[in-house]
Amino acid sequence: MTSQEGAQLDAGPPKMEFxxxxxLRSNDREVVGIQGTPLTLKEGSCGKExxxxxxxxxxxxxxxxxxxxxxxxxxxxxxxxxxxxxxxxQYHKGHIIIGGSVDCKNARTFIDSGASHVIVxxxxxxxxxxxLERLLALEKVVGKEHLAVxxxxxxxxHKGRSKFFAWPDRRQEITSFELTEEGIKLIAHHCSRIFCxxxxxNGKEPSSIDTELLIEMSSSPVPVVxxxxxxxxxxxxxxxELGAGVLDFTLTDSLDMFxxxxxxxxxxxxxGRFTPTTRISDRPNICTLCxxx
Numbered sequence: 206m207t208s209q210e211g212a213q214l215d216a217g218p219p220k221m222e223f224x225x226x227x228x229l230r231s232n233d234r235e236v237v238g239i240q241g242t243p244l245t246l247k248e249g250s251c252g253k254e255x256x257x258x259x260x261x262x263x264x265x266x267x268x269x270x271x272x273x274x275x276x277x278x279x280x281x282x283x284x285x286x287x288x289x290x291x292x293x294x295q296y297h298k299g300h301i302i303i304g305g306s307v308d309c310k311n312a313r314t315f316i317d318s319g320a321s322h323v324i325v326x327x328x329x330x331x332x333x334x335x336x337l338e339r340l341l342a343l344e345k346v347v348g349k350e351h352l353a354v355x356x357x358x359x360x361x362x363h364k365g366r367s368k369f370f371a372w373p374d375r376r377q378e379i380t381s382f383e384l385t386e387e388g389i390k391l392i393a394h395h396c397s398r399i400f401c402x403x404x405x406x407n408g409k410e411p412s413s414i415d416t417e418l419l420i421e422m423s424s425s426p427v428p429v430v431x432x433x434x435x436x437x438x439x440x441x442x443x444x445x446e447l448g449a450g451v452l453d454f455t456l457t458d459s460l461d462m463f464x465x466x467x468x469x470x471x472x473x474x475x476x477g478r479f480t481p482t483t484r485i486s487d488r489p490n491i492c493t494l495c496x497x498x
């Protein structure tokens with residue numbers, strides 16, 4: 206064993222990354238939280254004396270991420286937000302992930318404009334069923350290294366057992382795609398990241414993290430950005446313990462820059478990393494999805 210290999214072993218699992226998320230909608234108050242509530246920048250946040258702005262924009266937030274050594278996620282709540290997202294990318298190229306309203310027609314535009322990844326959600330589902338051919342088509346358009354899949358989910362009873370089912374768009378029905386180790390690995394074979402928000406059956410954020418879901422998602426061979434139920438530093442510590450070097454975490458409304466309890470600058474210092482490096486472990490040599498097409 207070389208000294209470099211030994212140092213890598215001593216380093217342990219990769220550091221869990223903090224990847225903040227904002228949501229965009231196409232009206233005057235463009236930046237909103239996870240439940241659609243308009244976000245305003247708290248005066249004096251981010252270490253600045255004067256942070257009053259007439260309107261909080263995606264571009265402003267992107268600059269904050271860059272200054273604090275963070276990547277970030279911009280999620281479009283409708284297709285009319287695309288121009289605002291493209292503008293924000295210019296301030297932090299290569300370090301922002303774009304999600305929402307992503308399909309084969311616009312995915313390449315986001316990547317060519319500086320997005321590190323695009324997140325596909327409802328586009329690969331129809332009538333509650335996964336459309337595998339669309340996932341494969343998107344992989345061809347942007348490349349696996351630039352593709353992330355939204356496997357946000359909800360826990361529900363099925364045949365007397367409590368299981369997790371993908372629910373990437375709360376405006377649509379819950380899908381029949383179950384989040385099992387096998388299912389997660391099949392999806393991961395065609396992307397380099399997974400985005401997973403945990404929701405209650407009424408579409409709200411849960412009161413705490415779900416350890417069973419964390420363990421299930423930690424089986425992923427690609428990094429998972431997890432959110433939902435993270436309300437304390439102890440929850441982040443538990444995620445790091447259970448995440449097996451796979452889980453990263455995201456927050457929005459709960460950051461102090463928006464009036465929440467989590468200190469943005471502290472999270473950036475402890476869990477910041479510009480490049481969303483893909484930490485891919487051994488993948489299955491043969492993918493069941495590929496055999497089907």
